[in-house]
Amino acid sequence: MTDFHSERAIKSTRKQHRCEQCGRAIEVASPAHYAFGIYEGDTYSTHTHVECHAAARGYAELTGSWGEDYPWFQHMDRDIDWTGWLLEHHPIVAERLNIPPVEDEVEA
Ligand SMILES: [Zn+2]
Incomplete structure (x- = not known):
């Protein structure tokens, strides 16, 4: 079977x-990103928040x-490689993932 991938907003x-x-939940009547495809014979379909999709795409x-x-x-x-990047560039997504903000170290 041929691999196939499609996605839409x-x-x-x-x-x-x-x-x-x-x-987390994507509430009814919210915008979302949807992907569907076949990879090595298995079908998959995913929904993601628009912001989460943008963050993942950016990181990829x-x-x-x-x-x-x-x-x-x-x-x-x-x-820290990706959580730090996420906190800086996609703070909404970091918050959804419960990634705590990085505290600056206090000089003694
Ligand atoms: Zn999300």
């Missing part, structure tokens, strides 16, 4: 979904992580 969801990036572009390496934030080990 949903202006307003008709039912509640769970965001594959942050694990930054690090060249595509296909199996594509970032799925809720499943990634917490690592």
